[in-house]
Amino acid sequence: MQQNGDGKFSFKFENTGKEPLIIQNVRSSCGCTIAKRPTAPILPGESSEINVKYDTRRIGRFHKNITVTSNADNKSVVLHIKGEVVAKPKEEVPVKKVNKGFTPVAG
Structure with a gap:
């Protein structure tokens, strides 16, 4: 993903x-990762999601853990996110040739 992109x-x-x-x-395993949990109970057969946002200002590879604690038989589960943040491509601005005209020189 790109630097400053959607993480x-x-x-x-x-x-x-x-x-x-x-x-x-x-x-989460560090402050660069924010996780949001559902606040309402999830009834049997229903689905929900845990949303995670990674801070993409830092360039480089990352591997972060999110520990989820619940009332289930396996009390905690660890979720993993990993990837790489790459620098945004530099934009090139085309330079136009400028005609400065004729400047007479006195002599």
């Missing part, structure tokens, strides 16, 4: 259990 990811999931699923917390 959004979405993790979709379905509650396959028999009880409402409550996402209690989402925690």
